[in-house]
Amino acid sequence: MHILYFTRPEFISFRQMCKELSKAKHQDYRNFLCITGTKVPSHAALSRFRALLSISDDTINELSKPFLSQAVKMEGFLNLMITALDSRPIFAAVGGFKKECTCKTPEKCTCPPRFSDNDAKVGRQRIKVNQNKYFIGYRKNTVICGSSQGPMPLGSVVVHAKTSDSNMLLPCLERMKELDLHLPHMAADMAYIGGQDKIEALKKYRTAVFTEVKKDMIRPEVCDELGRILCSEGHLAGYDGFDAETMTVEYVGDATHCNSCLRWGTCDRRFEFSFEENPQFFGPIAQGSKLAEAFITFRKQVELNFALEANLLDRVLHHKKLTVRGQKRVDTYLRLTDLSRLILGMIHHAKENFVPKGRNQELRRLAEQAIYDRKTILIQAA
Template sequence: MSDFRTKVGVERFYQVLFYIIAQALKLDGFLNPVISAVDSRPLFANVGGPGKKHCDCAAKKNCSCEKTFTDPDAAVGTMRKKTNMNKYFVGYRKHTIVCHSKQGPVPLISITLPANVHDVNVLLPLLEKLKQVEDLKLEYLVADLGYFDQVVNVQALSKHDVILSTGVKKNTVLPEDMNKDLQFVCPQGHPLIWDSFDKQTLDVWFKGDEDHCRSCLFNPTCEKFFHKNHLEKPLINSPVPHGSRLQIELNKFRKQVELNFAMESNALDSVMRHKKLPVRGLPRVQVFAIMTDIFRLIKMMIKHRRATVIPRERDKFLNKMRINSFTHPVGV
């Protein structure tokens, strides 16, 4: 198996993954690419102890060779603080775009890089890689603030036609014309209703609420339509309305993706202890991550077909036939 992974290579495994995704898109009611999410999780490298010099110099204490781990491609990264765990770890970080489906979050594509690579530098390569899949069109991509960047958000919208949605922290300084419920207000202090988003000018349009406009003294002279540009404050002037049902569903799906990553991380316990990777080196780790996504996608495709094609009473019927075959043998 190790020789097979070495000879096939990373790009060939990506082509296999894209072919299976194309087959999954043909299943009715399986994938819902309208809602998707991007997130990352740490992959602990299979290393033993701190970094050491692995050079052939006679005087290793005085030489200027760099200290490396037993996995030379692994790097030191940070992760969320957990009980009895260090903030820093040695290994890689797997960045994955996950799609919504009735069977749960479905991983579409992953890029695995050393742990010291920032999340925001991986978003555009992920979208560029995913363009190789035919008939796949993402619309809304929810992410945490680690993937937020003004330039990256605009490029994702202009080049890939994907709207990136991120949450707003509680300590964020809000503009003067926005209330605590993250709703823009008119000059008279009435909440505005989100109307539309112009992808050409990147303007977010709002309109006045008729219930408030009827009793307003400035109703005859008010334009009743207001706009904010997405480039001025991308986090606040989001194409996805704050507090809307769409944003609630996106944030709910992002939490499901985080739980899905935790289950995937726990699955490594059956391979090696302490959730460490069973392979070393960036190319082999990338192949291992792609194969994990392929196997999970195939399992969910099988689960979907069983839930939609196979009759619900099939198992009961087969068990009944099995019992009858034992109680009334054919030869009797």
């Protein structure tokens, strides 16, 4: 019922949806809910649903694993070779703050404000047109992969709004490990550029994290403005592999330049760099390579995933605030939302690739024919 409520724009409230489902014209919705007849659960089911949002992470993981395993095995659906990590603000269901001052000097009060959602904090967001740079709520860090249905969320970690993204790379990879998912490559923006976390991600989780090089970054002398490796004569070197045991990356000189180089015969044409010294430039994914370009392109598409999430919530509630309070409940709710999107994506992919064309029209025709035959029999019997 809650998937129906949060995905259908004609239902403006849970109570109104329960009344509408009892009408004859919504038989298809009752079939979706596996309800026989016109009797539907009351609006009190929403209260029971909110009470269940305090379930443990282990329960959600066990609920998610079968669907994720099925999605990975579905041919042509998910592409786990290229994934991305990003965050977006989550607006809490709060109004104005309540000041609870306990100090004796109100004119110099430093007591933090309290909201109707006790776990909500004031955080910063990207400045956009007609939008405040501050918001009240949480921050959702989501691991996203490509799919035939667009960017698809695999898992999320929800923290309060003041938590920096630089501290969320390893917790998100730990969440993927709990879901039995191994991601060989991951793209992240500048917020996740922490070098030590990249080293830990590669050693512990076997995940290479890629971050695009910006022109205003401080680069090693052997790198150009795009982060590509240059030889001592200023020619581009080719990527030759990464040694996971020694944590070193190797480059070789380009034969088209080396054959006419002044250092020919004195240069061994091989360059080795330590990943642990500078993870941003000397990583398993070479800057400027085709794989790096694919990551940059996918990073731009990842923002579409967050726009889809906001539109699904906006279309029903006419604002971006959640309907639940408390960090644990918000985390559970958003993880179930990601799981619902994954299931819907699997259904659409199956319809496009595995279900015979015209199947739905044929089933509808057979159902109409059965109703007509039944009416004919009743008329003849009368």
